[in-house]
Amino acid sequence: MEFKELDPILHSQLRLAVMSLLISVKEAEFTFLKEKTNATSGNLSVQISKLKEAGYIEIIKQFNNNYPQTICKITQQGIDAFENYVKALQSYMKL
Amino acid sequence: MEEKQLSEKESFELITSMINKAKGRIGETGTSYLLWGWLILVCCIVQFVSLYFFNYANSYYIWYATWIFLIFQFFYFRKQKKLITVKTYTGEINRFVWLAFFICTVLVIFISIYLKYYEIIYPLILVMYGMPTFLSGIILKFRPLIIGGVCCWVFSFFSSFVASEYQSLFIAAAVIVAWIIPGYILKQIFKKEN
Numbered sequence: 443m444e445f446k447e448l449d450p451i452l453h454s455q456l457r458l459a460v461m462s463l464l465i466s467v468k469e470a471e472f473t474f475l476k477e478k479t480n481a482t483s484g485n486l487s488v489q490i491s492k493l494k495e496a497g498y499i500e501i502i503k504q505f506n507n508n509y510p511q512t513i514c515k516i517t518q519q520g521i522d523a524f525e526n527y528v529k530a531l532q533s534y535m536k537l
Numbered sequence: 538m539e540e541k542q543l544s545e546k547e548s549f550e551l552i553t554s555m556i557n558k559a560k561g562r563i564g565e566t567g568t569s570y571l572l573w574g575w576l577i578l579v580c581c582i583v584q585f586v587s588l589y590f591f592n593y594a595n596s597y598y599i600w601y602a603t604w605i606f607l608i609f610q611f612f613y614f615r616k617q618k619k620l621i622t623v624k625t626y627t628g629e630i631n632r633f634v635w636l637a638f639f640i641c642t643v644l645v646i647f648i649s650i651y652l653k654y655y656e657i658i659y660p661l662i663l664v665m666y667g668m669p670t671f672l673s674g675i676i677l678k679f680r681p682l683i684i685g686g687v688c689c690w691v692f693s694f695f696s697s698f699v700a701s702e703y704q705s706l707f708i709a710a711a712v713i714v715a716w717i718i719p720g721y722i723l724k725q726i727f728k729k730e731n
Binding site for chain 1: 543545546548549551552554555556558559560615622623624625626628629
């Protein structure tokens with residue numbers, strides 16, 4: 443049986459949680475991700491920056507009625523990486 | 538959430554739990570259903586009372602309130618947007634369903650008035666009205682809206698058998714079951730979700 447390597451970007455608790463949330467929705471605000479993952483703002487910021495650097499998510503910073511907003515959105519590259527990660531996991535689980 | 542090395546099983550569990558957290562949301566405040574529900578209900582009652590009890594021929598003027606309300610809604614929802622922290626695909630489809638309903642309804646009203654088929658306006662509006670309500674119920678997996686949509690079609694059928702001055706009462710009944718009741722339930726759910 444051939445083992446696929448697990449993507450190190452996704453094989454981290456918080457980054458995987460963020461990607462799992464973003465794959466289910468069109469886009470989500472930073473506050474939504476923070477609430478659902480119970481992460482601290484600092485840690486979440488670092489992890490979403492890593493996902494952005496990998497090209498897995500897009501981060502849009504904007505103002506809504508004078509309130510700063512950070513919106514995160516999964517990219518096609520992110521969707522492909524997530525699917526590959528799940529396939530790799532499945533190959534391990536079948537063992 | 539702390540960083541730790543995940544086992545394959547833990548990874549799967551984490552993915553499943555996060556997907557469930559995101560997809561279980563209805564993400565609908567219920568406000569638009571309530572605002573429009575109450576507005577249309579008041580319009581229907583005012584029209585019926587002015588026509589039936591006072592024989593006021595221009596009772597339909599009350600419907601111009603909907604245009605004023607449309608402008609108000611535009612500004613109100615710009616403010617409300619900041620309450621919604623996530624956009625789902627279902628929410629996006631839902632918005633377009635209601636946009637399509639709005640366009641079709643305006644066209645149906647215009648065509649009926651232009652061709653002078655006044656007495657079919659209300660039954661046709663009820664036919665139209667049932668569609669986005671029913672579809673929203675299916676999209677959001679929210680039974681009260683599905684029931685509301687079906688009720689609109691039933692009311693539409695029966696409204697074609699009554700005199701035109703009573704037809705507005707069918708619209709009033711439809712907004713209660715299709716917008717006002719589901720609106721209050723959605724509001725409760727939104728409060729719990731946030």
